[in-house]
C-alpha cells in the first residue's frame with residue numbers, strides 16, 4: 249500500500265483569501281497522511297477544517313482514530329484546531345503529539361505542553377468550547393527532537409529545525425518508502441548538512457520554500473524560513489526523488505508562485521509548488 253499524502257493547507261504565516269491566491273490556496277498549514285489504513289495529520293492550520301469534513305465521510309460510525317503531530321505552535325499551525333469537527337464527536341479518538349517547551353517569562357520559566365497551548369487557544373475568552381469539554385477522546389503525548397516513535401505500523405523520526413522558538417521536522421518510514429516534512433525552518437550550513445543526513449534517499453521531501461533566494465538575502469534573514477535554492481541543494485545531496493514546495497508567503501500571488509516554481513526547476517527538476525488540495529502517492 250502506498251503512503252498517501254494530501255495537502256489541506258500550504259500557506260504560511262496567516263490565512264490568505266483572495267482571487268489572486270485561488271490556485272495555491274489561502275489555508276494555513278495542514279497535511280493529511282494515510283499509511284497502512286492509519287490516519288495521520290501534521291499541524292492544524294486552517295486547512296484542517298476541510299480535512300475534518302472529509303474525515304467525517306470516511307471515519308467508521310462506531311468511531312474513528314487519527315494521530316495529530318505538531319511541528320510547533322505558531323498560529324498558522326494551530327489556529328484551525330477548534331474548527332476540526334471530528335473532535336466534537338464522542339466516538340472519535342485522537343493521539344496528539346507535540347514538544348514541551350520551557351519559555352522564560354516574568355522572571356521565571358513557564359512550561360508549555362502541547363495540551364497547554366491548545367487549551368490556551370480555546371480559553372473561554374477566545375472560543376466557546378474548552379479543550380477539556382470536548383466530547384472526543386484526546387490523548388496528549390510529548391515529542392522530543394532526535395527520537396523515533398512507532399505509533400502504528402510505521403516509524404516517525406523527529407528532527408530539531410532551526411526556527412524562532414524551534415520546530416520539529418518529521419520523517420515517515422513505511423515499507424521501504426519515506427516522506428520527509430520540513431517546515432518551518434531557516435537554513436544554515438550546519439542545518440543543511442543535518443537535513444541531508446535526515447532526508448537521505450527520501451521519496452518525497454516537503455520543504456519550507458517561503459522565500460526566493462533574493463528575498464531571503466535582501467530582508468528575511470532571521471525570519472525562520474528558507475528558499476527553494478536550499479531545498480534543491482538538499483535534494484541533490486540527499487538523493488531525494490521529489491521536492492514539494494510549501495509554506496507559501498502571504499504576499500506571493502499565484503503568478504509569483506508559478507514563476508518561483510520555474511526558477512526552482514532549473515536547479516532541481518522534480519520540484520512542485522504545491523497547491524492546496526494536491527495529493528500524491530509514494
Ligand SMILES: [Zn+2]
Nearest residue numbers: 260261324432
Ligand atoms: Zn509557519
Ligand SMILES: [Zn+2]
Nearest residue numbers: 320322411432
Ligand atoms: Zn513558525
